Amino acid sequence: MKNTLIVAQDLSEQLQEEVREAAKEWKVIFGRKGEEWKSEINNAEIVAGWKPEMEKELSKDAPLRWIQTWSAGVDSLPLDTYEKKGYIVTSANGVHAYPISETIFALLLGWTRKIHKYVRQQGRKEWHHAHLNGEIHGKTMMIYGVGAIGEETAKIAQAFGMKVIGVRKSGKSSANTDEVITTAEADQRINEADVIVNALPLTDETKEYFTLKRFQKMKKEAFFINIGRGDTVVEEALIAVLEAGQLAGAGLDVFQTEPLPKSSLLWNMEQVIITPHTAGSTALYNDRVIRNIFLPNLKAYLNNEELPVNVVNFKEGY
Numbered sequence: 001m002k003n004t005l006i007v008a009q010d011l012s013e014q015l016q017e018e019v020r021e022a023a024k025e026w027k028v029i030f031g032r033k034g035e036e037w038k039s040e041i042n043n044a045e046i047v048a049g050w051k052p053e054m055e056k057e058l059s060k061d062a063p064l065r066w067i068q069t070w071s072a073g074v075d076s077l078p079l080d081t082y083e084k085k086g087y088i089v090t091s092a093n094g095v096h097a098y099p100i101s102e103t104i105f106a107l108l109l110g111w112t113r114k115i116h117k118y119v120r121q122q123g124r125k126e127w128h129h130a131h132l133n134g135e136i137h138g139k140t141m142m143i144y145g146v147g148a149i150g151e152e153t154a155k156i157a158q159a160f161g162m163k164v165i166g167v168r169k170s171g172k173s174s175a176n177t178d179e180v181i182t183t184a185e186a187d188q189r190i191n192e193a194d195v196i197v198n199a200l201p202l203t204d205e206t207k208e209y210f211t212l213k214r215f216q217k218m219k220k221e222a223f224f225i226n227i228g229r230g231d232t233v234v235e236e237a238l239i240a241v242l243e244a245g246q247l248a249g250a251g252l253d254v255f256q257t258e259p260l261p262k263s264s265l266l267w268n269m270e271q272v273i274i275t276p277h278t279a280g281s282t283a284l285y286n287d288r289v290i291r292n293i294f295l296p297n298l299k300a301y302l303n304n305e306e307l308p309v310n311v312v313n314f315k316e317g318y
Contacts (some may be wrong), residue, residue, distance in 0.1 A: 009030070112129045136194075150166060165176050194221065195223050
């Protein structure tokens, strides 16, 4: 009986062929709908495009060994349970580096060059300067979370002549920042930043990391960007500092509750730019997951080697 691999996503014919070619001796199932994978879930050794509902379908003696997620974050998965079961979990971390870094600068430039104001004025057919005077050259950006997204963002920021300070728990150096500091050091220096980018994953340590106290340490002229996880920010605290004028503005792609409730005060704040958790969207998403992550790992797996890309550290939570 052949080993079974499920790819629970709708891939192009070209990508399907590349997966089949890599797993010639395996039975390969494609399709994101339940009816396309449900009958084979208890035969699958590998599942790419893991879905929470698959957990309910698994029998105790299912041969599942490796889960490839289709998202960078794995905070929604019961990692403790998967570790006990001996699963390997790999994420889609890194797939988003280009689109999310571009979104970061869309939000930032939209803010400094008043594009958000001008779009609103265009709707009213209103010709007004809107007191445009901001620019980012020479400013300081502090990036919390210097992974693939943080590195790409730092590289672009430096091209704009910005000073870039990376924040890592370990303080480990980075290729594209001017310096890297620890989270403890960042608390003492956050008031140096003109732009704060939150690219933190959601873990026990980062949950509600940006508190009222932390926001109040930022300079009043600073712009806060969150493209990480909504639950890393205490949203009420962010609203409070924005309302009080203790923070100049914010660009937000992720929220504690999604969709963002219509009752949220953030919707009507002139100094806030909102995108609906779309920062990582790109036509190249599936190509990158398959070619940059899954296929290199599949080759290693079939050769009984350690998987080289994005293996989740269960203790760290990412």
